[in-house]
Amino acid sequence: MGQRAITKNSLFYGDNLDIMRQYIADESVDLIYLDPPFNSQRNYNILYKDESGLDSNAPLVAFEDTWHWSRQTSEAEFEELKQQGDKLAELLTALVSVIGRTPLTAYLVMMSSRLVELHRVLKPTGCLYLHCDPTASHYLKIVLDMIFGAGNYQNEIIWKRTNNPKGSQFKDRKYGIYTDTIFFYTKSEMYTFDLDGIRQPLTPKEISKKYPKEDERGNYLEYPILRSASKGERPNLVYEYKGFTPPKWGWVVKKTKLETIDQRGDLGWRANGTPYRKYRPWEDRGVPVGNLWDDILRIQSNSKEGLGYPTQKPLALLERIIQASSNPGDVVLDPFCGCGTAVQAAQKLGRTWLGIDMADFAITLAKNRLYDTFGLEANKDYICITAMVMSSCCSAPPTKAKTSFLR
Numbered sequence: 001m002g003q004r005a006i007t008k009n010s011l012f013y014g015d016n017l018d019i020m021r022q023y024i025a026d027e028s029v030d031l032i033y034l035d036p037p038f039n040s041q042r043n044y045n046i047l048y049k050d051e052s053g054l055d056s057n058a059p060l061v062a063f064e065d066t067w068h069w070s071r072q073t074s075e076a077e078f079e080e081l082k083q084q085g086d087k088l089a090e091l092l093t094a095l096v097s098v099i100g101r102t103p104l105t106a107y108l109v110m111m112s113s114r115l116v117e118l119h120r121v122l123k124p125t126g127c128l129y130l131h132c133d134p135t136a137s138h139y140l141k142i143v144l145d146m147i148f149g150a151g152n153y154q155n156e157i158i159w160k161r162t163n164n165p166k167g168s169q170f171k172d173r174k175y176g177i178y179t180d181t182i183f184f185y186t187k188s189e190m191y192t193f194d195l196d197g198i199r200q201p202l203t204p205k206e207i208s209k210k211y212p213k214e215d216e217r218g219n220y221l222e223y224p225i226l227r228s229a230s231k232g233e234r235p236n237l238v239y240e241y242k243g244f245t246p247p248k249w250g251w252v253v254k255k256t257k258l259e260t261i262d263q264r265g266d267l268g269w270r271a272n273g274t275p276y277r278k279y280r281p282w283e284d285r286g287v288p289v290g291n292l293w294d295d296i297l298r299i300q301s302n303s304k305e306g307l308g309y310p311t312q313k314p315l316a317l318l319e320r321i322i323q324a325s326s327n328p329g330d331v332v333l334d335p336f337c338g339c340g341t342a343v344q345a346a347q348k349l350g351r352t353w354l355g356i357d358m359a360d361f362a363i364t365l366a367k368n369r370l371y372d373t374f375g376l377e378a379n380k381d382y383i384c385i386t387a388m389v390m391s392s393c394c395s396a397p398p399t400k401a402k403t404s405f406l407r
């Protein structure tokens with residue numbers, strides 16, 4: 001496999017299949033986020049301003065999302081996958097036989113080769129998040145099931161990226177598409193995951209709904225301070241407090257704790273003489289994150305975060321994934337890193353990162369981003385490897401993002 005295992009922050013310019021095979025060792029990565037082309041059958045362009053600040057008329061293709069069978073790519077990768085003689089090979093052979101050598105099957109072969117490599121480099125405790133959309137998500141899930149095992153499928157996350165989808169149902173004669181899909185798979189049952197760390201604080205509207213009552217200390221919710229009969233008898237928690245003695249199930253807390261709650265103003269009494277605890281919004285641990293993510297909007301055209309790279313994802317999306325599925329110091333890999341959103345999020349959260357992209361604009365933007373945000377310079381503060389002919393991007397020193405890219 002000729003691997004020179006890299007475990008330092010690194011940006012690679014080249015095809016991720018070659019890079020992974022050359023540089024990334026087996027079971028060396030903790031978390032993978034991939035946001036590959038979605039098989040949209042279109043090109044993604046960049047309009048940019050030249051050095052004089054004028055808009056260039058000719059858009060440049062950032063990357064292509066059109067797929068076809070060729071001897072060097074799909075056929076060669078398909079042959080290689082077939083030689084494995086496993087379930088994935090059987091699945092792909094069946095799909096090619098039923099659907100034919102179409103753009104879709106060329107895309108699935110490309111994705112399969114890379115997902116096999118990603119599975120190889122992932123640690124046994126590792127997690128993988130595959131970002132896609134309904135164009136091919138139903139096929140990709142079967143491919144992932146073959147490679148990771150259906151039992152290691154954890155979630156389909158639906159990311160509501162917009163409130164205003166492009167194109168309308170009136171023009172398209174179908175419903176507008178607001179969402180992307182993110183599949184969450186793990187390599188085994190023992191994986192890194194901390195849902196508590198990504199709970200979302202309540203909004204002011206949610207607070208007044210959930211905590212409707214108010215006193216001099218602020219909003220509160222009436223919460224039981226007496227144990228319920230279903231929990232059984234607890235003689236040691238049956239004691240008298242301010243003239244009230246509960247039934248044999250007792251108080252929820254010992255007397256000293258009850259006194260503390262009362263002293264800070266969090267014990268209330270109903271008109272019928274029964275006590276309750278005043279539960280406050282600041283004690284609330286927030287809302288657990290479910291599989292519908294509708295609180296992070298895609299990059300807006302006027303957003304400060306926007307670098308003008310088509311399909312750039314919001315930092316908040318990557319921060320959530322990285323926080324939930326890795327620990328500080330862990331290795332995060334984004335093999336289709338674009339302008340480096342996952343790389344920036346990983347650097348911010350103290351993870352080691354590996355980013356790969358085969359578009360020179362993408363790598364240049366990622367480098368500028370690392371320099372502008374953290375002052376990091378290629379080949380001084382992180383490794384930058386060019387595995388692509390005709391590149392100037394990795395040899396050029398970082399500049400303070402003079403070139404402004406437009407959507």
Ligand SMILES: C[S@@+](CC[C@H](N)C(=O)[O-])C[C@H]1O[C@@H](n2cnc3c(N)ncnc32)[C@H](O)[C@@H]1O
Nearest residue numbers: 015016035063312313336338339341357358359
């Ligand atoms: C959807 S974009 C990723 C955007 C990224 N998540 C961001 O926030 O900027 C997909 C990227 O995959 C890259 N790409 C496509 N095929 C690749 C390959 N075989 N190896 C490396 N990068 C590839 C494209 O150049 C493009 O930048």
